[in-house]
Amino acid sequence: MFYNLLVMIRFLIFSLGILTNHVLSKTDPNDASALNVMFTSLNSPSKLSGWKASGGDPCGQSWKGITCSGSSVTEIKLSGLGLSGQMGYQLSNLKSVTTLDMSSNNLKDSIPYQLPPSLKRLDLSKNDFSGSLPYSISQLSELKYLNLGHNQLNGQVTDMFQKLNKLESMDLSMNKLTGDLPHSFSSLSSLKKLFLQNNQLTGSINVLVRLPLEELNVQNNKFTGWVPDALKDIAKTGGNSWSSGPAPPPPPGAKPVAKKRPADSSSDSSSLSSTERGIVIGAAVLGGLAIVAVLVALVTRKKSSPSSHFLDEERASQRRAFTPLASQELSHDLRSDSSDYKADFSEKKIFNPPPPPIDILNPFERTKSVGHKDPLADFIPQKDPLTARAKSLHDNEFANRLKAKRSTSARATVYSLSDLQTATANFANGRLLGEGTIGRVYRAKYPDGKVLAVKKIDSSLFQGDNTENFSELVANIARIRHTNIAELVGHCSEQGHNILIYEYYRNGSLHEFLHMSDDFSKPLTWNTRIRIALGTARAVEYLHEACSPSFLHKNIKSSNILLDLELNPHLSDNGLANFHERTSQNLGAGYNAPECTRPSAYTLKSDVYSFGVVMLELLTGRKPYDSKKPKSEQSLVRWAAPQLHESDALARMVDPALRGLYPPKSLSRFADVIALCVQSEPEFRPPMSEVVEALVRLVQRSSMNMKDDLAASRRTEDSDY
Structure with a gap:
């Protein structure tokens, strides 16, 4: 009897222990990890009692400033502790945090682009933050209170407030913000308090008229125009350049002030x-x-009539979201039909049905079913042809531009040497755009404003074994016509000079964007990188599978991918493969496939490998070979390839310039395509048509809005080029 009682007591103690551990469960591992990183980024201050650089239990051990609900961290309040350093890069893992208060400290550099997604209160005021407002603020749809005042924030306030309709108080005062107030301020339908004083903001404040403001301070800026009547009673407006004289009528939509007529x-x-x-x-x-x-x-x-219906639909389309890459161009142009190119290499005029959807786990696994569904069917509204036509002309403007040009002529204009010398200031160094293995490229500027890129081929390449007739070379290159390929527009062969003339692309090369960007250039966003990869893949697919005979490129690299004003990619250096004796010994830049120990070993699959390296550049922001890196990281492929299927490692590899602004699933699928392209055995690399299919599938799953993305990535146009 006593033994049975002892067993029962032990069982009760054991059960109580289990229940206690369940109730007092440790902090969510993601929350703990994010706080570990924050502690290290804050230089491990002793003032944060209980905090650790790794491990620990923030909720169970009562870390200073941390409030929890169950196993989830819900509040972080570390105001006025003299903290320095940064806030870490894992804040987005704090899924349940609703309050983040790091005000009145000594935090520097940019505000992290990854913020807790469920924030209701964010206070980072009275620090020393610099840089622009992080775009991730635009995703905080639950935010009610935002205070970034008394920092060193600069740059324009971008259009990022569309989703913040719960925001009640916003303080951006005492910074160095510039530009006009964004139109999306009008979406702040709950905003009662707004403080913008002591910045360098310009333009009018009419966008604030319809907000339910109770307090407004816009003092000491560079605002112009008139103070709207609806704001005069609540606004502090001194220290601006307001216009004198009678004000114009109120802006459209503003409620007029009713005036009573005299009683008599x-x-x-x-x-x-x-x-x-x-x-x-x-x-x-x-x-x-x-x-x-x-x-x-x-x-x-x-x-x-059809025409009136078209006009109505066109007007309606102006109110719809821009839907890039979801038009006929993607739904019909997933695969190339080489038979349509054999005559003149022009783009195909008849589209085949699109291929079956690509398996998610293996994007290059072909489905054998006959009754497959168009992989982009969900993207394309099922409307009548006229409606679809109107939509394609407006909403799918970008996708239509991506359609390859149908060449009516394979001829290139003959330019005189004297004209080219005049346009390039006699091939002056000041006009030099770049220098490659086969010659130099100069900028040619004409009195009518036309600008061209002039490539002078080294005359020694037309001697010895490379005696290919220049006119034949020109004829072959001129027949290569695709919207993602730099177009040959002319040539010159005089006095021993052999010159090719191309379109000029004002945004330079992808290499410059990734590796030579300056303070005035915004980094390429994730969606733009996907778009550049897809456009380049289409260009290589065209060379490999649409042209007959196929073209080897032999020089695919980021410096040969040129970007126009809308950041569309154009592959250059096409049709010059005979001049590129590419081997692993003479390249030394990280693009060459391992099998290319001799020029004759170079195949179409070697081009695929080089394209995979370009994709790695887009992913990581690193150069293919960088002698300044530690020895284990100098070769981009050797360093990155083993980590492409590890989610944690992959997140650490991403280009820091992205500031965490990318969909993790899209990143993973992009890495899967890279892994297949850079395999050491050429037979295991996919053909370019399958690479295109995989990237199209990635676009379809990402539902990317290219128009917004373009605005975020475009460089400032320099008129003096």
Whole structure:
């Protein structure tokens, strides 16, 4: 009996222990890890009692400033502790944090681009943060209080407030912010308090008229125009450049201030002045015409012609979101039909049905089913042809531009040497755009504003074994026509000079964007990088599988991918493979496939490898070979390839310039494509058509909005080029 009682007591103690451990469970590992990183980034201050650089239990051990609910961290309040350093790069892992207060410290550098996604209160005021407002603020749809005042923030306030309709108080004062107030301020439908004083903001404040503001301070900026009547009673406006004289009518949509007529005034129309009567009569006439127009529209709508339907749809499309890469170009152009190119290498005129969807786990696994679904079917609204046509002309403007050009002529214009010498200032060093293994490229500028890129081929390359006739070379290159390929527009062969003339792309090369960007260049966003990869893949696919015979490129690298004003990629150096004796010994830049120990070993799959290296550049922001890195990291492929399938390692590899702004799943799928392209055995690398399919599938799953992305990535245009 005593033994049974002892067993029962032990069982109760054991059960109680389990229950206690369950109730007092340790902090969520993701939360603990994020706080570990924060502690290290803050230089491990002793003031944060209980905090650790690794491990620990923030909730169970009562770390200073940390509040929890169950196993989740919900509040971080570390105001006025004299903290220095940064806040770490794992803040987005704090999924349950609703309050983050790091005000009145000595924090520097940029505000982290990864912030807790469920924040309701964010206070980073009275620090020394610099840089621009992080875009991740635009995703904090639950945010009610935002205070970034008293820092060193600079740059324009971008259009990033569309989702912040719960924000009640915002303080951006005492910074160095510039530019006009963004239109998305009008979306702040709950905003009661706004503090913008002591910045360098410009333009008008009309965008604030319809907000439910109770307090507004815009003092000491560079605002112009007039203070709207609706804001005069609540706004502090001193220290600006307001216009004098009578104000213009209120902006459209603003509620006019009602004015009472004097009590002894008659409402009879006879008491109106002639001007007032004219206004009333004019308004009545306009109203009558509007009613007639509506009636006519209703009658004709039922039997509208195709043209009227098109116009209506075009107007409607202006209110729809931009839908890039979701048009006929993607749905019909996933694969190349080489038979349509054999005549003149022009783009195919008949589209084949798209291939079956690509398996998620293996993007290059082909489905054998016949009744497959268009992989982009969900992207394309199922409407009548006229509607689809109107949409493609407006919403899918970018996708239409991506359609390859159908060449009507394979000829290139003949330029005289004297004209080229004049346009390039006699091939002056100041006009030099770049120098490669086969010659130099110069910028040619003409009086009418036209600018071209002039490539002078080293004359020694036309001697000895490389005796290919220059005119034949020009004819072959001129027939290569694709929207993602730099187009040959002319040539010159005089006095021993052999010159090729191309379109000039003002945004330079991908290499410059990734590795030589300056303070005035915004980093390429993730969506733009995907778009550049897809466009370049299409160009290589065209050379490999659309042209007959196939073209080897032999020089695929980021410096040969040129970007136009809209950051569309254009592959250059096409048709010059015979001049590129590419081997692993003479390249030394990290692009060459391992099998290329001799020039004759170079195949189409070697181009695929080089393209995979370019994708790695887009992913990591690193050069293919960098002698300044530690020895184990100098070769980009050797360093990155083993880590492409490890999610944690992959996140650490991403280009820091992205500031964490990328979809993790999209990143993982992009890495999967890279891993296949840079395999050491060429037979295991996919053909370029399958690479294109995988990237198209990635775009389809990402639902990317290229138009917004373009605005975020575009460089400032320099008119003096």
